[in-house]
Amino acid sequence: MNRSDRRMAVVVLSAVLLFFPAVPAAAFVLAAPLEGTVGIAMERFAGDVLERADREQATLVVFRLDTPGGLVSSMRGITTAILESKVPVVVWVSPSGARAASAGAFILQAAHVAAMAPGTNVGAAQPVMASGKDAPDTDMKKKITNDLVAQIRSFAQLKKRNADVAEKMVTESLSITAEEALSLGVVDLVALDMESLLLALRGREVTTGSRTMHLDPPSGPPVEVSMSLREKILQFVSSPDIAYLLLTAGVLAIIFEVMSPGGFVLGTAGAVMVLLGAFGLRMLPFNWAGIILLAAGVGVLVLDLLVGGIGVLSLFGLAALVTGGLILFRAPGGELLNVSMSFIAGMSIALGLFFFAALYLVLRSLKRRTSSGREGMIGMEAEVMEDLAPVGLVKCRGEIWRARSADGAPLAKGRTGKVAAVRGMTLVVEEDGGKVLPAGGSSEKSAG
Known part of the structure; x- marks a missing residue:
C-alpha cells in the first residue's frame, strides 16, 4: 500500500467514525450499603462510590441505608455529595427492620429518589450534643435546631416532598413507618427487594443539577460496591461494641503496665487500644458519665487485687462497667445507641471470672508459708x-x-x-x- 492509499484509508475511517459513533457501553447500576454510624468512614465511602459512578458513567446509584444516626458534619458531607452527583441517587432504607434515624433522615431526604422497604422506619432527628446530652435549652439550641430544620425542609422542598412532616422529625423527634412515610409524602416509593425497586424506578423523572432525566435502570442485578479494607477498619472501630471493648481493655492493660513496670508490651498495646477507642468516640456521640464509670470500674477491679479484698470491690467494679456500657453512647435524636446487652454480659462475665480467679490466687498465696528469701x-x-x-x-x-x-x-x-x-x-x-x-x-x- 503506497502513501496515497494510506491517506485514503485514514479519510474513509474518519468518515465512518463521524457518521457511525461508537456503540455505548452497557448500562449498569451501582449498589452500595450505608450501614452503621454516620461518620467519617461512611462519608468517605459514599463519596468514593459517587465518584466511581460518575467516572464509569453508571445509570444509577442505589444506597441501602440502615443507620441510627451519627455526626452532623459527616451527614452534611454525604448529602452534599448526593446533591452534587451527576448520576441519579436512590437512597433505599433496607432491609426490613432497618432505620434511617437522625442523620439518616437527612440523607434520605437529599436523595433524588427516597425509598423504603416494608418494616423500616425514618425520623427521630432532634439534635443532641456530642456528649450525648440534649442541646441546652438556650439560644444555641434554637440556632442548631433552626439550622437543621431549614436544611431538612430545603431537601424535602427540592425533591417535592412533605416538608412539614420532615420538619417534625427534627423539632418533635417524629418517627414513622415506611407505609406512613409514603402516605404522608415523605418518601417516593416502598419496595420489598432490589428487583421491585428497579422496576418501580422505570419512567420516573428526576433532576440532577440542571438536567432532567427519565430513569430506565437495566434489568438484572446491580454491580455491588463494598468498603475498602481501610474504610472497613475505620467503620469497625466506630462500632459501639468495639469502642467499648477497646477502651476497657486499653485502660486495663495500661494499669497493669503501671503496676508492674519494666516491660512494654502491655503498655504499648493498651495505648494503641485506647487511641483506637478514642477514634471510635470521635465517630460516636458519647456520654461522659459512661466514660467515667468505665474507667472507675476497671480501677476498682484492679484495686480489689491490690488490697486483697474479699470480692466486694470487684462486684462494684463490674456493676460500674455494665452501667457505663449501657449509657456510654447516645445517638443524635435522643435514642440510646447502646453497646449490645449480650456483648456487655459476655465481657462482664469474662472479666469477673478473671478477677475472682486472680483474687483467689492472691488470698491463697497469703496463707502459704514463705519458701524464699530470708x-x-x-x-x-x-x-x-x-x-x-x-x-x-x-x-x-x-x-x-x-x-x-x-x-x-x-x-x-x-x-x-x-x-x-x-x-x-x-x-x-x-x-x-x-x-x-x-x-x-x-x-x-x-x-x-
Missing part, C-alpha cells in the same frame, strides 16, 4: 559449724551464716538446730524442740 529460712535446719556460745557459725541451706543461740544456752559444734528468726544478717537458732524467740530483739550484722 523469711523462708525460718524453721529450716541449721548445722552448727562453730560452737554457739552464744554466737558462732552455722550452715543453713548450703551457706555459712553467723548465728546466735536463741535462749543463750550454748550449742556445740556438730549439733543441729532450727532457725527461729532472722535478725539482720544473723540467724537466731534454737535447739530442735526449743522455744521460738519473739519478733523483737537486737539486729546484728555479719562480720564477713
Whole structure:
C-alpha cells in the first residue's frame, strides 16, 4: 500500500467514525450499603462510590441505608455529595427492620429518589450534643435546631416532598413507618427487594443539577460496591461494641503496665487500644458519665487485687462497667445507641471470672508459708559449724551464716538446730524442740 492509499484509508475511517459513533457501553447500576454510624468512614465511602459512578458513567446509584444516626458534619458531607452527583441517587432504607434515624433522615431526604422497604422506619432527628446530652435549652439550641430544620425542609422542598412532616422529625423527634412515610409524602416509593425497586424506578423523572432525566435502570442485578479494607477498619472501630471493648481493655492493660513496670508490651498495646477507642468516640456521640464509670470500674477491679479484698470491690467494679456500657453512647435524636446487652454480659462475665480467679490466687498465696528469701529460712535446719556460745557459725541451706543461740544456752559444734528468726544478717537458732524467740530483739550484722 503506497502513501496515497494510506491517506485514503485514514479519510474513509474518519468518515465512518463521524457518521457511525461508537456503540455505548452497557448500562449498569451501582449498589452500595450505608450501614452503621454516620461518620467519617461512611462519608468517605459514599463519596468514593459517587465518584466511581460518575467516572464509569453508571445509570444509577442505589444506597441501602440502615443507620441510627451519627455526626452532623459527616451527614452534611454525604448529602452534599448526593446533591452534587451527576448520576441519579436512590437512597433505599433496607432491609426490613432497618432505620434511617437522625442523620439518616437527612440523607434520605437529599436523595433524588427516597425509598423504603416494608418494616423500616425514618425520623427521630432532634439534635443532641456530642456528649450525648440534649442541646441546652438556650439560644444555641434554637440556632442548631433552626439550622437543621431549614436544611431538612430545603431537601424535602427540592425533591417535592412533605416538608412539614420532615420538619417534625427534627423539632418533635417524629418517627414513622415506611407505609406512613409514603402516605404522608415523605418518601417516593416502598419496595420489598432490589428487583421491585428497579422496576418501580422505570419512567420516573428526576433532576440532577440542571438536567432532567427519565430513569430506565437495566434489568438484572446491580454491580455491588463494598468498603475498602481501610474504610472497613475505620467503620469497625466506630462500632459501639468495639469502642467499648477497646477502651476497657486499653485502660486495663495500661494499669497493669503501671503496676508492674519494666516491660512494654502491655503498655504499648493498651495505648494503641485506647487511641483506637478514642477514634471510635470521635465517630460516636458519647456520654461522659459512661466514660467515667468505665474507667472507675476497671480501677476498682484492679484495686480489689491490690488490697486483697474479699470480692466486694470487684462486684462494684463490674456493676460500674455494665452501667457505663449501657449509657456510654447516645445517638443524635435522643435514642440510646447502646453497646449490645449480650456483648456487655459476655465481657462482664469474662472479666469477673478473671478477677475472682486472680483474687483467689492472691488470698491463697497469703496463707502459704514463705519458701524464699530470708523469711523462708525460718524453721529450716541449721548445722552448727562453730560452737554457739552464744554466737558462732552455722550452715543453713548450703551457706555459712553467723548465728546466735536463741535462749543463750550454748550449742556445740556438730549439733543441729532450727532457725527461729532472722535478725539482720544473723540467724537466731534454737535447739530442735526449743522455744521460738519473739519478733523483737537486737539486729546484728555479719562480720564477713
